[in-house]
Amino acid sequence: MKKNEIEFQDSSISIKRQPLLNRKQSQDRKDGLGKSSYRDDPLGQLKKSILEASAHQQFDQHPSLQELYDSLALMSLEQKCHQLLKSVQEQEVQEILAILDHFNTISPRPKLKNIYDQKQQTILHISCFKNLPTAVERILMYEKANSTIEEFNNWINLKNKDSFASVHFAAYAGSIETLEILKKYGADTKVKNQQGQNALSIAAQGDQVSAMVWLYLQGLSYTEQDEKGGTPLHWATYYGSEFAVQFLLSWLQKTKEGKKIINQQDTEGMTPLHLAAMTGNQRIAKKLLYKGSQKSLRDIKNQTPAQTALDNGYDIIYKILETNNCLMEFLNIRASYKPASISWSQICSFFLIYFYCMIGSVIFVYPFFDTDTWLQYLSIASFLIGLVFYFLTMYISPGYVEKNDDSRKLFSLLTQYEPWELCPECQIHKPLRSRHCEFCSRCVIVYDHHCPWLNNCIGAKNYPYFICFILTIFINLIHLIILNAIFLIHYYPANLNNPHYPWFNNVTNLKALDISKICVQSSILILCILFLFPLAYLIYVQMDNLFRNITTFEKYRQEEQTNVQGSKEKKSQQSIESTSSIKSQVQHNISCSNCIEMCCNNSKNTSFQI
Structure with missing residues (x-):
């Protein structure tokens, strides 16, 4: 599923605009990951975790709320839980609230931790990914009232099959309201996935600047490396998240280690500039060069960013990275892609x-x-x-x-x-x-x-x-x-x-x-x-x-x-x-x-x- 096919439709959302998730392109736009792949593609796993599960569901026409109330009385507990999962996947907030209200009237009350799809996503995971803050709060309120403190804390931080927690889904969707709700109910905002990425790194991949700033104010690091040496800047660059790159670079230039992070090499020897060359994003490549990214660094294949761009068929980026004309740049006839300095x-x-x-x-x-x-x-x-x-x-x-x-x-x-x-x-x-x-x-x-x-x-x-x-x-x-x-x-x-x-x-x-x-x-x-x-x-x-x-x-x-x-x-x-x-x-x-x-x-x- 492409990013721009994802939609968020929660009628109860009070946020001014839709999240940026459906505005940006990523390298998996073409055929999976196109010409190049970058490690294990955790973001692709995160999206598929929800979207593939939803794609296999054959949903009937939505009943009215009254019809839903009437049908719930005739359903078995298993059918009711399936109906709740279906409503979450279809982003039917009113149906979700109605089913939760019904659960409060029956005994014993169902445990929401037992409701998950074939990818082991709970309804909390799906609600966070679908950007349904009203549903998220009611789900948490219900489960907290019907669980022990230990059970609830384990459930709210539970990871799915691909090692993503609810905080990761909310960060990728860019919903500040959802993140604040999760924090209020005790979710660990510093939780990491299997690859060692925190929620700020996930938000950078989704180009969710608001979520990045919110998580930064919660104490999350924007320079922290994952298990393979990747930083949030690496991942934002790879996924073409231009706003995230711009904000990360502005933060990094204010720190002593900023230039080092900009030229940080992961376990494959790739710098963010290598990734910009790999994915063909001229704008990000120029931003990185303006902030001091080095053209001469080589990855484990002994390739410079220019050679990476050439191998992937991005001739314009190759010319930007390879061509040097000091006289033309001195006379301001040709643009100079290097850190700004007084000449x-x-x-x-x-x-x-x-x-x-x-x-x-x-x-x-x-x-x-x-x-x-x-x-x-x-x-x-x-x-x-x-x-x-x-x-x-x-x-x-x-x-x-x-x-x-x-x-x-x-x-x-x-x-x-x-x-x-x-x-x-x-x-x-x-x-x-x-x-x-x-x-x-x-x-x-x-x-x-x-x-x-x-x-x-x-x-x-x-x-x-x-x-x-x-x-x-x-x-x-x-x-x-x-x-x-x-x-x-x-x-x-x-x-x-x-x-x-x-x-x-x-x-x-x-x-x-x-x-x-x-x-x-x-x-x-x-x-x-x-x-x-x-x-x-x-x-x-x-x-x-x-x-x-x-x-x-x-x-x-x-x-x-x-x-x-x-x-x-x-x-x-x-x-x-x-x-x-x-x-x-x-x-x-x-x-x-x-x-x-x-x-x-x-x-x-x-x-x-x-």
């Missing part, structure tokens, strides 16, 4: 090139001018204005959202919002159009992009300064190219006497000076032209964004979704990427009003604040 080399390179081009032009070109000096002063002024806007963009806050350090508040938020509406790093509800920046480690209001040349994010509050900066730099580059192109082949006259730029007036070796001039001007032209074209493209993108009231992040995220339209990855991302930043966009028609919104109003818009 002082890029900042220093910008200053060196910018100052070199301007000072070189002043020294070697300006001596040709003995009139119209105001043009040169204007050039110097544009250079200085460009620097002013550079530092304004660098040091003015883009609009950071205040962080939250209380994990309990995060759990409270998870009961109100979907996981993709929250930032696990900042532990807040993300405002509309905001995004978390890995470089700044903060959420940014109306996030556009992080500029490594400025070492700052571009957001609602510094976006106008950024636009002025790139426009000023572009004008300055055009001016430098024209000046150096015009005077490249000109030579200094022997009787050079420039009162405004006098530093070459008394030079005697004009030949050496001319050679130096040609070399410097040629290098200036090459550098300016190399910068001009990417800068022109950047201005084109930003001007289009400016007059459409859309950010660079929003624009390329929409294009990314369009490019994967119809693919399996797209289907899994439909719910994941229904982000507030995409939903909140206004009309994208070109207009001056959009320009005013981007430059002036977005930073003041209260809907973009928390």
Whole structure:
């Protein structure tokens, strides 16, 4: 049975939304486990434990409650117990309650511990898996009243044939209400299955972030290894549980041993990155790389994650893991999949090139001018204005959202919002159009992009300064190219006497000076032209964004979704990427009003604040 075929239908549930169980893909989606299998697949056992048993049942049409009451009086005890099991499997909450009420009227009262299916699942196991909290509480209430304390404690923690307890089923289903009921009646929330996995690991496999946070607050470890060396991150990665991976990584980066756990190898030598490569999940692979997962580690087959991806036919992931192009990454032409860090080399390179081009032009070109000096002063002024806007963009806050350090508040938020509406790093509800920046480690209001040349994010509050900066730099580059192109082949006259730029007036070796001039001007032209074209493209993108009231992040995220339209990855991302930043966009028609919104109003818009 596929994950997306599982449905939960308890009319008494008071949870805001359905669990995430039916939203995610897993590697067993295709044929069992597709091309690769990962150990003994305990999650597959957990699902089959319930679903296969239910599939073999031939259920008749549901009777009305009155008909059920009438028929119970005519049934034998064995038939009544079978009817209760059938009602649980069919998720008929009212029938379950009616049968339990009937059991309270007969003597001797039946023991619920004696009611189980051919997989040795009790009705408590099935109710937890089917996400029926009302039924779970009534079942526990009934059994506690009709059992000794020791019998009840043994039954509530009883494991099925595949070594899963009720807590595991509830964690996988993601029902906080069920977990709290189990805890109230004394269930052991730290119980482990046969492979040594705790309930938090099971919740991670089901992509149940709320359950993960709840179990973490109960004291369960998110770094604990099972008997084969697997951590919750391993299993969440294997099953494509993207929300769980995101939250686990955000927790791990706050611990001293976080990087070690991210690169933890199990008994087969596999790291979470190996598993992402095995299952073909690009998004998880990128997340792991951003958080410091190493590409070079090898498993017991002596394979790197890149080779694992290639063996499983995932060429795109192979290219992400294998290709290295430092120059392209340095120039930000190609995405760099590595931990975010401040690139002082890029900042220093910008200053060196910018100052070199301007000072070189002043020294070697300006001596040709003995009139119209105001043009040169204007050039110097544009250079200085460009620097002013550079530092304004660098040091003015883009609009950071205040962080939250209380994990309990995060759990409270998870009961109100979907996981993709929250930032696990900042532990807040993300405002509309905001995004978390890995470089700044903060959420940014109306996030556009992080500029490594400025070492700052571009957001609602510094976006106008950024636009002025790139426009000023572009004008300055055009001016430098024209000046150096015009005077490249000109030579200094022997009787050079420039009162405004006098530093070459008394030079005697004009030949050496001319050679130096040609070399410097040629290098200036090459550098300016190399910068001009990417800068022109950047201005084109930003001007289009400016007059459409859309950010660079929003624009390329929409294009990314369009490019994967119809693919399996797209289907899994439909719910994941229904982000507030995409939903909140206004009309994208070109207009001056959009320009005013981007430059002036977005930073003041209260809907973009928390």
